[in-house]
Amino acid sequence: MTRWTPPEQWTRLKSGHGCVICADAHLDENPFSYLVTELPHSFVRLARNQYMPGWTNVTLKRHASELWELADEELAGFWTDVARTARVLDDIYHPAKINYGVFGNLCPHVHCHLVPRMYGDDPTKPPNMTEEEVHLTMAEYTSIIETLRRQLAY
Amino acid sequence: MTRWTPPEQWTRLKSGHGCVICADAHLDENPFSYLVTELPHSFVRLARNQYMPGWTNVTLKRHASELWELADEELAGFWTDVARTARVLDDIYHPAKINYGVFGNLCPHVHCHLVPRMYGDDPTKPPNMTEEEVHLTMAEYTSIIETLRRQLAY
Numbered sequence: 295m296t297r298w299t300p301p302e303q304w305t306r307l308k309s310g311h312g313c314v315i316c317a318d319a320h321l322d323e324n325p326f327s328y329l330v331t332e333l334p335h336s337f338v339r340l341a342r343n344q345y346m347p348g349w350t351n352v353t354l355k356r357h358a359s360e361l362w363e364l365a366d367e368e369l370a371g372f373w374t375d376v377a378r379t380a381r382v383l384d385d386i387y388h389p390a391k392i393n394y395g396v397f398g399n400l401c402p403h404v405h406c407h408l409v410p411r412m413y414g415d416d417p418t419k420p421p422n423m424t425e426e427e428v429h430l431t432m433a434e435y436t437s438i439i440e441t442l443r444r445q446l447a448y
Numbered sequence: 449m450t451r452w453t454p455p456e457q458w459t460r461l462k463s464g465h466g467c468v469i470c471a472d473a474h475l476d477e478n479p480f481s482y483l484v485t486e487l488p489h490s491f492v493r494l495a496r497n498q499y500m501p502g503w504t505n506v507t508l509k510r511h512a513s514e515l516w517e518l519a520d521e522e523l524a525g526f527w528t529d530v531a532r533t534a535r536v537l538d539d540i541y542h543p544a545k546i547n548y549g550v551f552g553n554l555c556p557h558v559h560c561h562l563v564p565r566m567y568g569d570d571p572t573k574p575p576n577m578t579e580e581e582v583h584l585t586m587a588e589y590t591s592i593i594e595t596l597r598r599q600l601a602y
Binding site: 298359362374400415419 | 449450451452453455458513514515516518520523524527528530531532534535538544545546547548549550551552553554556565567568569570571572573574575576577578
């Protein structure tokens, strides 16, 4: 079992000190994902691990650890970005349902996981995107990223 | 493994036909939860299963199955209700992090699961609120509901 970051360090992280996501959410590549595009309040990123096809993150540009820290326009804008990305994933993957999760248990910087859930999935299971590890070829990542980027441009 | 509702029936459910949440989200009690309070765009409900203490739902009043179906003010208002409820849960449970999940894989009516995550939890595990079944006494439910209701009134 992985342990939680100890309380003192966690409290610092929650306030943004040493936040890895602040440092790498805008980069073309980081250890976990590839940049798809920038939206008004967020960066959209495709996870390297595509065990659950279409797993995408929408990451708030500025640091905040919980939703109530956002001003009204920020909260509205962030969810507008999430909804826009979800609609595009729905068009591409035709899932039964999109799942939206804001967890941040490893890095408390507001980001929403978007996970297309397919008819073959067990609907009682929460999305566990890292239960297995599936990597694609660079050509496959590029193709998905370009499709997402094209559709998010509208 | 539980199977997904078959596509034809699922498509009807997504459009609201036969939606159980539409029928019972406003009731004092339903098979899954107790009503805490009504907020501008949602009903706040405490889950009967308190395996993960503080598991609460914020359920959109009207039927919609995905976030992009909501008008701008509705989307903003729903997430304002969620953020307000999350802050109250944070005050009561003092978790390391609040987890927010909009799944709807059994009933596709927009509702957000709010799950306080504690330092003793495994941060790599997504919140699995029904992994075990823990029921409280009626007096215990009432006490939590009253505390939530009192704090949500501000």
